[in-house]
Amino acid sequence: MKHAPFILAAVATGALLAASGYYVGRASQAATVATGAATDRKPLYWHDPMVPGPRFDKPGKSPFMDMQLVPVYADEGGADGGVKVSATVQQNLGIRTAAVRHAQVASSFDAVGSVQFDERLTAAVQTRVAGYIERLAVRAPAETVRVGQPLATVYAPDWLAPLNEWLALKRSGAAPELVAAARERLRALSVPDALVQQSEAAGTAQARYTLNAPLGGVVAELGVREGMAVTPGMTLFRIAGLSKVWAVVDVPEAQALNLRRGQKVSATLQADASRTFDGELREILPQVSAATRTLQARFEVDNRDGRLLPGMLLRLQLHEAQATRLVVPAEAVIRTGTRAVALVRRDGGGFEPRELKLGAELGDDVEVLQGLVEGERVVTSGQFLVDSEARLKSALGALSAPPAASMPKESAQ
The missing domain is CATH 2.40.50.100 (RNA polymerase II/Efflux pump adaptor protein, barrel-sandwich hybrid domain)
Known part of the structure; x- marks a missing residue:
């Protein structure tokens, strides 16, 4: 019984510490509520950081992990599919951007074709x-x-x-x-x-x-x-005329859509670029090669002096009038198979995904028909790193999942 005083002292000390912790916790919670009320930060939704796709309309326990749902606020991004990345993180990720701009471009066609007899100038004796x-x-x-x-x-x-x-x-x-x-x-x-x-x-x-x-x-x-x-x-006898010849070219399926009958073309000999000829697109044969996905185009080339003979190779160049088009670097476009997306930089260092409707491929650039306006800046390097950063915050789920508006809200259990 000689240890009884010490036991009583220890019990009294523990009770005192417990009471102190209770009052400190109450005070901290009250301070947190007061701070939230002062800043008026209203959560947009709650989510599980480990499974950022599903969104919930009230707090509670995650149905996926043994943890509480985390609120996402408007200033953290997410309502509009955007994400904020600090300047330091941007530098570490090596993010580069380029401006959306209007450019004077002209659709061009450059291909090599083989010379053949013009069958319309063939006569049978x-x-x-x-x-x-x-x-x-x-x-x-x-x-x-x-x-x-x-x-x-x-x-x-x-x-x-x-x-x-x-x-x-x-x-x-x-x-x-x-x-x-x-x-x-x-x-x-x-x-x-x-x-x-x-x-x-x-x-x-x-x-x-x-x-x-x-x-x-x-x-x-x-x-x-x-x-x-x-x-x-x-x-x-069968006599083939040589006053005009055909230059037959295999045209990729995508480029064939831009060709029209009657377009003028300039041709040069593959073996001697100093010899030039004038020509015109006469026919695009209505058959696509299943192996190469190309169509054959017939260009009628003037050959009054008879210098062109069947089997020769001609380089044909077709240029259209220039037109102003909205373009972005091709490397800025993320193609998901069914959609084309670009990451647009917003004021304040944030980024948001935009679904694009694309036009023609113009070398290192691509035409944008819908989704961007001139002057906006798009990410050209580091898009997938930004996407990874955004997935951790459940901000850019639109790149790989349906938009938030189309996702049904789930209630925490």
């Missing part, structure tokens, strides 16, 4: 009577021919009888109706007028006639040899 090739003036494909140049001499024995009949009627003084009917028969048999005149001048039927080139160009196809028999409708 045929015979409409059975016969034989007596002499062949052009003996090899790819030979260059001039308009009116002799190609071959054909002997057509089937024309002898109708020619002799017509000559006999003329010499016998037959009725004009009979002579005219015989002449119409010659036209129906496709006897050339030149051959009829030769027969009339010679007084005897002429069955040999010359096939001439209907246009200047290159013999793309040679279907006969000397001494061969020919039949009606048989293609003896």
Whole structure:
């Protein structure tokens, strides 16, 4: 019992400390309430910092973690999807910004195409009577021919009888109706007028006639040899004109939408840039390659001097009139797959996400159709670090989650 005084002293001391703590805590709570009332800081919502997505409309215990929900105030960001980052943190994160600006830009098209024959300038040389090739003036494909140049001499024995009949009627003084009917028969048999005149001048039927080139160009196809028999409708020669050629270009699907028929283009030889040619977009073929996602475009290029030959490579450049467009650096755009977002710097060091509607790609810049105005500054470096900082504060959930307005509020249990 000699220790009883000490025990009583210890119990008294503990009771005194407990009473002091109670009164100190009450005083601190009252001071906190008084401070909150003085500053009038009203929480926007409550959230669990470990699971920042869901928002609650009143305090309580987190349904996710064994902890109390934390209030988020208006001056901490979150109502408008923004976050405040101090200047020191910005410097540590290496955040850089660039101004949204209007720029004078022109849509340009630069591609390499291969030269091909213009199929609209191709002519087929045929015979409409059975016969034989007596002499062949052009003996090899790819030979260059001039308009009116002799190609071959054909002997057509089937024309002898109708020619002799017509000559006999003329010499016998037959009725004009009979002579005219015989002449119409010659036209129906496709006897050339030149051959009829030769027969009339010679007084005897002429069955040999010359096939001439209907246009200047290159013999793309040679279907006969000397001494061969020919039949009606048989293609003896196919001549491709060279006054104009096609430059066929594979155009990416996205760029093809900006091309229109009739656009002027300048072309230079890939092997010799000093040679230039003028051209025009004629056709965009209505078929997309599934492997390359490209369309073929046909440019008609002037080739009066015949310097362009099939197989050559041409570099084509198409420029449109300049226009003023709102642009931002392409690196400022965060593409989430379905949306394009940029982080906009606000006054006071805050940042907020903006969903953008983008236009054409313009080199290092991209056109902005909706979401930004000129003069605003967007983050070009460190966006994902800002996003990480914001996620800890539940401020930029819009980058990866639905906007707060679309999220149902949850009540703490």
